[in-house]
Amino acid sequence: MEKLTVTRLMEIMRECAGEGEGLAVTDDVLDVEFGDLGYDSLAMLETAGRIERDHGIRLADDQVTEAKTPRAFLALVHDAATGVA
Incomplete structure (x- = not known):
């Protein structure tokens, strides 16, 4: 799998759960x-x-x-993709 970016994660979230009420999709949301x-x-x-x-x-x-932030969620995805426990 190609590494999941914060931008793609937020796109998937919008597709699954609708538009969030928070900040625009940029790397600035990684720790929000x-x-x-x-x-x-x-x-x-x-x-x-x-x-x-x-x-x-x-x-x-x-x-x-x-996983409370996009950074934590992306780390989970990356770890699962690479087999890190």
Whole structure:
């Protein structure tokens, strides 16, 4: 899989859960909590399901809901893609 970028992550989130109420999609959102961007845990689980369907990367639900920022979520995806535990 090509490395998932914050821009692509936010696009997937908008496709799955609608437009967030927070900041514009830039690298500046990497450390902004999803709640502040207008996304809840259900939106994150839907996003994880989409990533699994499209890229074959399975993320544990508890890890997904514990990832509070795009940076943390992207780290989960990258670790899962490379087999890092």
